[in-house]
Amino acid sequence: MAASLLLSFSTILFIILFISPCITLSTSRRILHDHVSKHRETSFRVALKHVDSGKNLTKFERLQRGVMRGNLRLERLINNMMATLSESNSQVTSSVHAGNGEFLMNLAIGTPPETYSAIMDTGSDLIWTQCKPCTKCFDAPTPIFDPKKSSTFSKVSCSDSLCQALPTSDCESDGCEYLYSYGDYSSTQGVLATETFTFDKVPVSGLGFGCGEDNEGSGFNQGGGLVGLGRGPLSLVSQLKQSKFSYCLTSINDDTSSSSENSKSSLVMGSLTSDILTSNSTTVFTTPLIKNPSQPSFYYLSLLGISVGNVDLPIKKSTFAINSDGSGGMIVDSGTTITYLEESAFDMLKKEFISQTKLDVDNSDSTGLDLCFGLPATDDSSEVSIEIPKLVFHFDGASLDLPGENYMIGDMKSGLACLAMGSSSGISIFGNIQQQNMMVVHDLEKETLSFIPTKCDQL
Template structure:
């Protein structure tokens, strides 16, 4: 992928293994299916889902309550003999096709491949047409909070819990991240901390909003200069009810006033020559090949006195031998997003019943 984390979904009878991206920022589960237009099916030589080859696959009828219920999830169902879907993402990319159901399975935690948990009647989008760049994946596993996400569909059986530990970007290709569901999604130990998932009528019900209250760089609080008062102010008001954690976004994107203040603070603390953009990143330094230079740590402070201390590899990216770049950028809007690069090597638990995220 290109900064995405993938899982293999076992679906159908007999089972077909389909690699798909995990995304906490959306709800729909969809896979590239046979007869798909603009799907670039041979890009990686990976398989797609052949619906005709699965004896348990069924197209969803138009009169199904599940079909009509998809409108509240923003999936835009319509009827053409059977239920169809259309789903659009924030970058303008789209997927559309048939709404189907089939059997899926997951390997039981700590057990061999032949010990699996099966779930029948799982609803998903069988993609027949795509718009945008989907070459990096054969589908997408929505883990959002609305009704048709994977965690909501299986919630009664899995306790509405999931967790993951994303391996480092620098890990070898053989290294695997882990997604845990149900009872296996647990954090233990005296150092586990939890912060609430925020809800509200004005917040997107799909997304996992968190209360990011402040940021420090090298122990120094990031502050925003208020032109009206002529004083520095905390970043908290710029982030309150406007910050989400998302596995499907690569770099952390901060609302412009906060990002500019953070950028300035890092420039002041890193005594190295700055460079132009590199690999699409805004703030880069000439390290002369020495990444052991004392780059500052970054700490995010969340509600419930939760501190997330980010090490070098979660903050900076070595884009070439002599270039080190900040792996964060401006979101260009009010919303701030904590991306997967900042989440790597943390075990993160989402508990939808307790309405909290734990680290």
């Protein structure tokens, strides 16, 4: 057996990978599109906080909450894609917006700057916050932005390229009004404007954002708005015209309670990404980013196959391909907790996992996850050791051998160990549990995405 890796937590579950290291699982992380000024290189790093941070949840409890949110997010994406496909017959297209998300970032808006927390979302584009006067606003941990108190607030004209990039807009005499919906009843509606945003003491002027006066739906009340990091022209990445950005998400165990600032996940924009990569150079897994014209905001990957233990699953090559109508494919997403695979592929993975894992399958459906195993009885209630097969995702140009804690989550209290994956139809998603403790680098100039194993809490 290879050398073991011990992660110390209050209650310990030892997971041993076949042909893979031992690991421990626990019960218990400008060209600026500026309408005022010329391009000036903007680079910054901001801390990210999980939406369930500080709630005194165990890792397993946070996983379950994330799965419930992820199921709703997946349902929203599938429903939107179905709508897009039906509209395509009449030559009408509409973008899918994921909305919600699992991580919050702090920023400041206006002059003088007022501090807000916003949801980071790689599955949508629009940057927005709730604004006064507010005809309908949800309860949020941060105040509602008052544009009258900022000297740098300016409404966007209807002829502006940002207004024209909106999926739904209305041209009024005093500026561009928008409606941005997220597939169910969730939406934000208001005035498109420009404002000075501050990220970790770095001011960015003239940033286009939605000043939402009518906001409704589930999932947004963890923050005061949303920062879209998708590929469309309205996103933060596109407006900054950055060729590179990255995020590094700490282990789901590291932020189950109020943790110190230096142990949080982080988002890095611009040249700082290269600086961090230089100082943390290690094994790099790089795969091409694929574009889907029907869903231009998402970051698609080319997944060629999956291995469980030493078995290459007999998945058809077309399973994860983007279909001619825009359906299918796999996206990498920071806002979805677990990985969702097209149903036929997940069924193969589940069957092989059961075959290679010498534990009883739990059929109680008590966790919300598709595959759980009962843990063996032990005299010492604080620890138990089990064996699980290794799991490898074979992307185009990169085979990613996942650490055990990135796909198997154990809970001594319930006596279960569960696979942090599920099935899907119409789209597959590579979720954030599978990305934890990796620097995930989006290089939009080279059109690549890189996974770099990293101790994210030490960046």
